[in-house]
Amino acid sequence: MVVLGQVVLVGTCGVAILGLVLALRGARRDGLVATTAARNSVFGLAGLLTVASVTLVTAFLRHDFAVRYVAEHSNRDMPLALVGAAFYSGLEGSLLYWSWTLSLLSASAVWSLWRNRTGIARALLPYFMAALLAVQSFFTFLLAFVARPFVRFPGPIPADGQGLNPLLRDWGMLIHPPMLLAGYMSWTVPFAFAIAALASGRVDNEWLPLVRKWALIAWAVLGVGNLLGAWWAYHVLGWGGYWGWDPVENSAIMPWLAGTAFIHSIQVQERRGTLKLWNMGLIILTFALSIFGTFVVRSGILTSVHSFAQSTIGPYYFAFLSVVLLGSVTLLFWRMPALRAQRELESLVSRESAFLLNNLFFLALTFAIFWGTIFPLISEAVQGLKVSVGAPYFQRVNGPLLLTLVALMGVGPLLPWRRATGRQLRAAFVLPLAAAALVSSVMFAFGLRDPAAVVGVFVCLFTLATIVEEFVRGARARRASTGEGFIAALWALTRRNGRRYGGYIIHLGIVGMALAVLGSQLYHLERQVTLAPGQAVAVGRYVVQFQGRREFVEADRKVDEAVLVVSENGAAVGELRPTKSVYRGFEAQATTSVAIRTSAREDLYVVLNGWDSKSASFLIVVNPLVVWLWIGGAIVVGGTVLSLWPRPTTRSVRVTGQQPAGVVAYGD
Amino acid sequence: MATKRRWLIVAFALAVSSLAATVAAPGPVRADRLDDETRSIAKELRCPVCAGETVADSNAELSVQMRGIIRQKLEAGESRDEIIDFFVARYGDQVLASPPPRGFTLGVWLAPIFVVLGGLALVYGVLRGWLVRRAGEPPPPDPPWARALPPPDEERLERELARFRRETARE
Numbered sequence: 001m002v003v004l005g006q007v008v009l010v011g012t013c014g015v016a017i018l019g020l021v022l023a024l025r026g027a028r029r030d031g032l033v034a035t036t037a038a039r040n041s042v043f044g045l046a047g048l049l050t051v052a053s054v055t056l057v058t059a060f061l062r063h064d065f066a067v068r069y070v071a072e073h074s075n076r077d078m079p080l081a082l083v084g085a086a087f088y089s090g091l092e093g094s095l096l097y098w099s100w101t102l103s104l105l106s107a108s109a110v111w112s113l114w115r116n117r118t119g120i121a122r123a124l125l126p127y128f129m130a131a132l133l134a135v136q137s138f139f140t141f142l143l144a145f146v147a148r149p150f151v152r153f154p155g156p157i158p159a160d161g162q163g164l165n166p167l168l169r170d171w172g173m174l175i176h177p178p179m180l181l182a183g184y185m186s187w188t189v190p191f192a193f194a195i196a197a198l199a200s201g202r203v204d205n206e207w208l209p210l211v212r213k214w215a216l217i218a219w220a221v222l223g224v225g226n227l228l229g230a231w232w233a234y235h236v237l238g239w240g241g242y243w244g245w246d247p248v249e250n251s252a253i254m255p256w257l258a259g260t261a262f263i264h265s266i267q268v269q270e271r272r273g274t275l276k277l278w279n280m281g282l283i284i285l286t287f288a289l290s291i292f293g294t295f296v297v298r299s300g301i302l303t304s305v306h307s308f309a310q311s312t313i314g315p316y317y318f319a320f321l322s323v324v325l326l327g328s329v330t331l332l333f334w335r336m337p338a339l340r341a342q343r344e345l346e347s348l349v350s351r352e353s354a355f356l357l358n359n360l361f362f363l364a365l366t367f368a369i370f371w372g373t374i375f376p377l378i379s380e381a382v383q384g385l386k387v388s389v390g391a392p393y394f395q396r397v398n399g400p401l402l403l404t405l406v407a408l409m410g411v412g413p414l415l416p417w418r419r420a421t422g423r424q425l426r427a428a429f430v431l432p433l434a435a436a437a438l439v440s441s442v443m444f445a446f447g448l449r450d451p452a453a454v455v456g457v458f459v460c461l462f463t464l465a466t467i468v469e470e471f472v473r474g475a476r477a478r479r480a481s482t483g484e485g486f487i488a489a490l491w492a493l494t495r496r497n498g499r500r501y502g503g504y505i506i507h508l509g510i511v512g513m514a515l516a517v518l519g520s521q522l523y524h525l526e527r528q529v530t531l532a533p534g535q536a537v538a539v540g541r542y543v544v545q546f547q548g549r550r551e552f553v554e555a556d557r558k559v560d561e562a563v564l565v566v567s568e569n570g571a572a573v574g575e576l577r578p579t580k581s582v583y584r585g586f587e588a589q590a591t592t593s594v595a596i597r598t599s600a601r602e603d604l605y606v607v608l609n610g611w612d613s614k615s616a617s618f619l620i621v622v623n624p625l626v627v628w629l630w631i632g633g634a635i636v637v638g639g640t641v642l643s644l645w646p647r648p649t650t651r652s653v654r655v656t657g658q659q660p661a662g663v664v665a666y667g668d
Numbered sequence: 669m670a671t672k673r674r675w676l677i678v679a680f681a682l683a684v685s686s687l688a689a690t691v692a693a694p695g696p697v698r699a700d701r702l703d704d705e706t707r708s709i710a711k712e713l714r715c716p717v718c719a720g721e722t723v724a725d726s727n728a729e730l731s732v733q734m735r736g737i738i739r740q741k742l743e744a745g746e747s748r749d750e751i752i753d754f755f756v757a758r759y760g761d762q763v764l765a766s767p768p769p770r771g772f773t774l775g776v777w778l779a780p781i782f783v784v785l786g787g788l789a790l791v792y793g794v795l796r797g798w799l800v801r802r803a804g805e806p807p808p809p810d811p812p813w814a815r816a817l818p819p820p821d822e823e824r825l826e827r828e829l830a831r832f833r834r835e836t837a838r839e
């Protein structure tokens with residue numbers, strides 16, 4: 001196993017470098033043969049990395065402790081699914097996973113570009129492959145020579161492995177890390193498109209339809225990866241929240257924010273032909289932040305709860321990041337003259353302005369997070385004092401920025417391109433503003449008094465109303481012309497304009513998530529209590545009574561479970577059973593399993609913190625609206641799928657009658 | 669008479685629902701105000717022995733003790749700032765979960781504000797540059813597609829569009 005895996009990985013490094021040379025050769029005028037060979041090395045790389053990954057997973061499933069990585073990250077007692085997932089739980093395995101998934105994504109992107117017979121696809125292909133293979137050369141080099149997954153266990157082969165870190169022994173392990181790493185990895189494809197456009201000089205708008213799909217996929221995968229992380233933290237870490245502004249979380253959200261700016265601003269270029277340079281810069285930034293994120297999580301330069309895999313590969317990453325940035329920026333300057341924008345705008349109030357403000361606030365948010373994340377390092381370097389920049393900073397700075405973005409999400413899509421007149425503004429905004437004002441004043445009358453909550457709710461409702469208005473207006477127009485029922489018109493509208501209405505559905509999901517964040521941050525209620533059996537505590541509308549505690553042994557862990565009876569407004573509604581487990585081999589580290597009672601309105605969240613012979617201590621939290629975070633996330637995914645779904649084919653209809661003399665050509 | 673009764677019903681319904689909302693609205697339970705205050709202060713302090721957790725969230729022994737101290741001091745009538753200053757005097761500025769807005773660490777707070785202000789100026793500048801028409805110039809003529817069609821053409825366009833939508837919808 002060790003030898004096979006190591007040989008294959010050295011082979012992949014060779015294939016990647018060879019493919020890179022071939023792809024560059026293929027960019028010449030007579031380079032068709034070399035381009036074909038480079039394409040084959042992209043496919044070959046996918047094959048070889050699949051063999052390497054299958055080999056490692058097989059070694060895990062067979063408990064082959066002769067492989068050091070297997071012995072260090074699994075044992076015989078772990079459930080089979082987690083043994084398989086241990087594949088990406090350490091540094092070497094997660095690098096292999098990164099490289100493997102990139103090879104598969106590259107192969108499918110290259111395949112679709114190869115079959116695309118347009119001139120632009122032909123021109124980009126060799127450079128596109130060269131950029132992908134250059135990234136792969138770095139990762140396969142690390143795998144083959146620096147962070148090798150296939151190394152023999154030093155000394156006699158152990159009878160059992162060390163097992164996975166208890167914090168990772170959760171079903172979340174099967175979905176969060178692979179999704180997040182895949183999200184980081186996926187930005188390589190849009191980045192490679194940008195590099196190909198720059199290198200080939202085809203920097204006009206033609207490359208945008210090619211890159212759009214891949215950028216949306218990367219955006220969705222990274223977003224879901226982040227959300228799954230939030231969900232995991234919420235039900236495993238047991239501090240009552242879903243986002244802690246930890247450096248690793250921050251590094252994972254930064255490329256997503258920059259990428260969000262990118263998928264918005266390419267629309268300006270598509271429609272108006274401007275912002276070419278800016279879009280190139282944005283995608284380079286997004287990719288660099290993805291690499292930075294992988295670097296932070298793997299180097300341990302920042303203190304984090306995610307420090308599962310630390311190593312000495314930091315300098316390699318740093319070198320790679322520098323090469324990426326220097327190379328891309330050089331290309332950008334070289335093509336600067338071709339990236340000049342054409343400019344036409346008739347009013348400062350227009351869709352273009354909304355997009356620019358969107359970009360500004362997304363980047364300001366990215367900057368604020370980046371700055372807060374690295375400030376401890378700067379402080380240490382400048383004044384020799386390690387300060388901490390934690391949640392209070394991020395909440396105070398990012399809260400207003402996020403709310404501004406939600407408001408822009410309502411305003412932007414309703415503004416026409418080029419210029420908006422006063423009449424258009426009134427027609428678009430009077431109704432949503434009135435609806436939001438009405439509902440939020442009713443809520444104010446009903447006890448919503450926190451100023452932040454009032455402003456937040458007003459903004460969310462306004463944006464919600466603009467989206468609903470867009471759907472209703474579109475469906476009405478369609479209904480008027482086709483005579484369909486309202487629902488049928490709504491469906492046909494959404495289906496036929498998936499790109500536009502898919503975007504609105506994504507915005508709808510984001511509003512849901514914003515409301516969840518507002519509710520759970522501002523109306524979070526919690527108690528830390530110590531209860532003897534039979535004692536009860538009131539938290540909000542709930543009364544929680546501690547019944548007793550029991551212990552049992554399950555596979556390789558000892559579980560302590562507390563049983564609590566919950567009543568809501570005086571009526572018994574069920575039991576909650578939070579637990580704490582200690583795994584064999586990790587006696588010093590107990591893991592928490594939170595008991596959560598979820599409703600559309602709020603979560604009741606109970607953590608067992610500790611106990612002695614007479615009593616047990618709990619953290620009891622009432623977290624309003626949290627479920628809407630997950631529902632909103634699902635809506636966002638649905639909207640993304642819809643906007644990527646191919647449009648139903650349209651049929652042309654012959655126009656009847658004679659063409660009158662003196663026809664004017666109507667067009668832009 | 670009838671209208672008056674209707675108003676009474678509406679007023680009654682409003683009163684009942686607002687009462688229900690007040691009862692049901694989440695809000696601090698009065699008896700536990702010290703808990704909330706303890707927690708809110710603990711959130712501003714970093715657990716000195718943990719990796720990136722606040723005193724409020726950490727279950728390290730030291731954090732539990734610190735929460736106890738906060739509560740005692742609150743019971744003794746000390747203010748929020750006095751309590752935080754007490755911990756800063758003991759552990760230094762590093763104990764704060766976010767750096768204080770003074771001296772060198774003021775930079776962490778100011779930089780994002782400058783970025784937003786600078787960005788706004790930049791966006792304004794870019795948009796001004798894009799403007800075709802500067803202040804004082806007459807508005808440009810409407811592009812051909814924005815001009816109204818002669819009535820017969822307009823009518824025919826509507827007719828054909830309606831037919832097109834009908835036929836495509838039937839598929």
